[in-house]
Amino acid sequence: MLRRFSINFALFSMVLDMLAVSTGLKLAVYARPFFNSIPWFKVIETPGLVPLTLYFLFPLIWVLIYSSLSIYDGRKYLRVFDEFSALTFAMLIASVSAAGILYLSYRQVSRALFLLFILIVYLICLAWRILIRIYFRSQKTPPEKKRHILVVGAGALGQKVKEQLLISPSLDLEFEGFVDDASMKAVDPTLYLGAAEEIREVLNKHSITDVVIALPHSAYYQMGDIVQRMEDLPVRVWVALGFFDLALYKTSIEDFAGIPMLDLRASAMDDYQHMLKRGFDVTFGLAALALALPLMAFSALLVFLDDGAPIFFKQARVGANGHLFEMLKFRTMVRNAEQLQSQVEKRDEDGKIIHKTRSDPRVTRVGRFLRRFSLDELPQFLNVVRGDMSLVGPRPEMPHLVDKYQPWQRKRFAVPPGITGWWQVNGRSDRPMHLNTEDDLYYIQNYSILLDIQILIKTVWVVLFGKGAY
Known part of the structure; x- marks a missing residue:
C-alpha cells in the first residue's frame, strides 16, 4: 500500500502528473472546436494537430518544475492551503516555461488551445490531489507505522x-x-x-x-x-x-578564519533583495490598484450609503525601522470606534492582549461584509505605491501596542509591513497577537521573492474561504 510520505508515493505522484499533462493536452485539442462561437476565438472546424514531441516534452517540464519547487515533498505541504498554493505557483512557472518553448519552436499551436490545456491540467492536478487527500484521511495509520x-x-x-x-x-x-x-x-x-x-x-x-x-x-x-x-x-x-x-533576524553559516561559524546577527535582507522587493511592490502594486478601482468604488459607495462619511479610516501604524505612517482602509466600524477600543480589548490566559473579536459590536453591517472578503484593505495599495508598506510583510502594528513589545518582538521592523503576510495565511485574526509576531519573524528569517509570490497566491485561497477574517 502506498504511504503518503514515501519515495514510492512521490514517484506515483510524478507519474500521475505526467499523465495529467498528456491527457490535458489531448483533451484541449478535442475541446478547442467547441469554442468557435466565442467572438475572439478563431474558427477551427476540426481538432488541431499538436506535434507528438509536446506529449513527451510538456510532462517532463511539469515534473521537473514541480520537483524543483518541492511539490512532491509531502511533509512540506501538510495543510491543503499550503499544497494548493504551492501547486498554483508551480503551475504558473511551468506554464510560462511551456509558452516560451512554443514561441521558440512550434508557433503554429493555437494560443486558445494552449490556454485550455493549462486550465485542464491545473484542474486535473488539483482534482487528483483532493481525492488522494480524502483517501489518506479515511485511512488509519497502523500502530507499527x-x-x-x-x-x-x-x-x-x-x-x-x-x-x-x-x-x-x-x-x-x-x-x-x-x-x-x-x-x-x-x-x-x-x-x-x-x-x-x-x-x-x-x-x-x-x-x-x-x-x-x-x-x-x-x-x-x-x-x-x-x-x-x-x-x-x-x-x-x-x-x-x-x-x-x-538571533536578531536570521542566521547564516560562514567561514571565519577557516572555521565554520554561525552568524546570529546576519542581515534580514541585503541591498539587492530590498531593490527587488521594492520593484516588485511598485510593479504589481500599480497593476493591482488599477484592477481594484471598480471594487474600491463599489466598496466606498456601500460605506457611504450604510453609515455616511468618512469613507476612509486613517490610522497611525509602525513601519520599517520604527517609522510611523498613516495606513488607509475603508471604514468598517462606527465613527468613534477608537474611543471604544478599551471596552472590547481582552487578555488571554497568559495575559496577552486580544484586540479583535468575532462579535465586536463596533463593526457595521457593511463593515462585516467588507472584512469577510478583505475589501476594506484595498486602499492599502496606495500605501504600497507610496513606499509605506509592501505587498507582503509583517503585520502593520499600532504604536500603543509596539510600546508594550518585548525586545525580541522588535525584530519584525527590519522590513516594511505588508497588506498580507505569513501571519495572514496561517490563521489571520484567529491567532493571538503574540503568535502573529512569531509568524512575522519566521517570514523575515526565510525571506525570498519566491516566498512573497507564494504568500500572495495562498492569500487568494485564504480570502476565498474567509479563513480568520473578522
Whole structure:
C-alpha cells in the first residue's frame, strides 16, 4: 500500500502528473472546436494537430518544475492551503516555461488551445490531489507505522516542541513524554518518563522512534553524553536549537578564519533583495490598484450609503525601522470606534492582549461584509505605491501596542509591513497577537521573492474561504 510520505508515493505522484499533462493536452485539442462561437476565438472546424514531441516534452517540464519547487515533498505541504498554493505557483512557472518553448519552436499551436490545456491540467492536478487527500484521511495509520517522539528537556523549549507536536496535522506523530531531572515528575508525573541517565531504558520501554533534544543553553554540555548513550540504538535524533532566539533576524553559516561559524546577527535582507522587493511592490502594486478601482468604488459607495462619511479610516501604524505612517482602509466600524477600543480589548490566559473579536459590536453591517472578503484593505495599495508598506510583510502594528513589545518582538521592523503576510495565511485574526509576531519573524528569517509570490497566491485561497477574517 502506498504511504503518503514515501519515495514510492512521490514517484506515483510524478507519474500521475505526467499523465495529467498528456491527457490535458489531448483533451484541449478535442475541446478547442467547441469554442468557435466565442467572438475572439478563431474558427477551427476540426481538432488541431499538436506535434507528438509536446506529449513527451510538456510532462517532463511539469515534473521537473514541480520537483524543483518541492511539490512532491509531502511533509512540506501538510495543510491543503499550503499544497494548493504551492501547486498554483508551480503551475504558473511551468506554464510560462511551456509558452516560451512554443514561441521558440512550434508557433503554429493555437494560443486558445494552449490556454485550455493549462486550465485542464491545473484542474486535473488539483482534482487528483483532493481525492488522494480524502483517501489518506479515511485511512488509519497502523500502530507499527507511527513515530513515537521523546523530548529530552522539559523547559520552555521542550514545552514548545510538545505543543507543536500536539497540534501537528500529521497523524503519525505520537508524543510520548519527557526525559528530564526528577523535578519534572512533581510538575506532571504522567509525562515524566525518566532521567537523562535512564534514556536507554525509556527508549526500549516506550518503543521510541525519534528523540528531540530540547535542552536550555545552560545544559548543552549534557548533549554529548545523551547522544552517546543512544549511539547503538535505531532511533533518529533531532536537536531543537534554542539559541536561535538570540538571533536578531536570521542566521547564516560562514567561514571565519577557516572555521565554520554561525552568524546570529546576519542581515534580514541585503541591498539587492530590498531593490527587488521594492520593484516588485511598485510593479504589481500599480497593476493591482488599477484592477481594484471598480471594487474600491463599489466598496466606498456601500460605506457611504450604510453609515455616511468618512469613507476612509486613517490610522497611525509602525513601519520599517520604527517609522510611523498613516495606513488607509475603508471604514468598517462606527465613527468613534477608537474611543471604544478599551471596552472590547481582552487578555488571554497568559495575559496577552486580544484586540479583535468575532462579535465586536463596533463593526457595521457593511463593515462585516467588507472584512469577510478583505475589501476594506484595498486602499492599502496606495500605501504600497507610496513606499509605506509592501505587498507582503509583517503585520502593520499600532504604536500603543509596539510600546508594550518585548525586545525580541522588535525584530519584525527590519522590513516594511505588508497588506498580507505569513501571519495572514496561517490563521489571520484567529491567532493571538503574540503568535502573529512569531509568524512575522519566521517570514523575515526565510525571506525570498519566491516566498512573497507564494504568500500572495495562498492569500487568494485564504480570502476565498474567509479563513480568520473578522
